Amino acid sequence: MTIVSTKLQACTCLLVLAVAISFSGTVVDAKRHSKFKKLEFYLHEQFVDEPGYPVTDVLVASATGNTSTYAFGNLGISEQIIREGVSNTSTIIGRAPGTYQPNKENRTFALYKLLTLQTQEWNGTLVVFCDWLSDADSNEWTVVGGTGTFRMVRGYAINTIAAGTSASNFLTLKWEVFLYR
Numbered sequence: 685m686t687i688v689s690t691k692l693q694a695c696t697c698l699l700v701l702a703v704a705i706s707f708s709g710t711v712v713d714a715k716r717h718s719k720f721k722k723l724e725f726y727l728h729e730q731f732v733d734e735p736g737y738p739v740t741d742v743l744v745a746s747a748t749g750n751t752s753t754y755a756f757g758n759l760g761i762s763e764q765i766i767r768e769g770v771s772n773t774s775t776i777i778g779r780a781p782g783t784y785q786p787n788k789e790n791r792t793f794a795l796y797k798l799l800t801l802q803t804q805e806w807n808g809t810l811v812v813f814c815d816w817l818s819d820a821d822s823n824e825w826t827v828v829g830g831t832g833t834f835r836m837v838r839g840y841a842i843n844t845i846a847a848g849t850s851a852s853n854f855l856t857l858k859w860e861v862f863l864y865r
Contacts, residue, residue, distance in 0.1 A: 720839065723806065723861040726846060727780055728765045728772055730854050740764045741784075756788035766801065770846045770856055777803050784816070792817050797825075799861075808832020810861070812841055821845055827863060839863040 730740045740762055747757030766778035782797035792815050799810040809832065814825040825841040839862045847856035 719864075721837075721863045723801075723859070723863070725777060725801070725859050725861075726767045726770050726774070727843065727857045727859055728767055728854070729762070729848075729857070731852075756786060758786055760784045766799065766859075770858070772854075772856075777801055787815070790817075791819060795825075799859075806833050808834040810834050810837070810863075827861065834863070837863040837865055 728740070742761055744761050745757075745759040746755060748755060750758070752758075761781070761783055763779055763781040765776055766780055767774040768777055769775075778799065778801040780797050780799050782795060784793045784795045786793055794813070795816045796813045797811075799812060801808065801810070808830055810830040811828050812825040813828070814823055816823050822842055822844040825843065827837065827839040827841060829835075830837050841859055841861040843857040843859045845855065846858040848854045
């Protein structure tokens with residue numbers, strides 16, 4: 685009987701130790717990700733040329749000759765302006781060149797951007813991508829790295845419509861970027 689109880693105590697002790705180790709790893713991981721940097725800025729898109737505000741999105745290739753925005757095989761390039769505020773006269777703090785490809789099945793796009801920021805605090809680039817739903821009020825982006833002050837970061841970004849619509853001549857998106865090292 686003592687051998688069984690000793691084995692039971694040893695197994696219980698090992699189980700408690702395994703649970704403690706797994707929880708401590710979770711706590712360490714949660715602590716590591718609880719500190720983040722948050723950036724906030726506005727990305728300005730212009731779909732129609734206007735005096736002083738050139739178009740920012742251009743369809744550059746169409747495999748089928750169909751120039752519809754959602755035609756499969758199309759490829760577009762863009763370079764939006766990043767500003768401090770929602771107004772198109774607020775201070776420019778960077779640029780966001782990128783590419784987009786429509787998804788054949790849904791009204792979504794594969795978007796890839798290089799957010800280049802030049803401020804006193806932030807100077808460098810962030811590489812971001814997402815499966816962008818054009819009709820959504822907000823989209824989530826993956827941050828996979830960067831250069832300069834963004835070297836070795838990862839995280840995510842949420843963009844929401846701040847002004848305009850996808851059917852209008854312009855669209856201003858508020859970006860909230862959460863970065864972890």
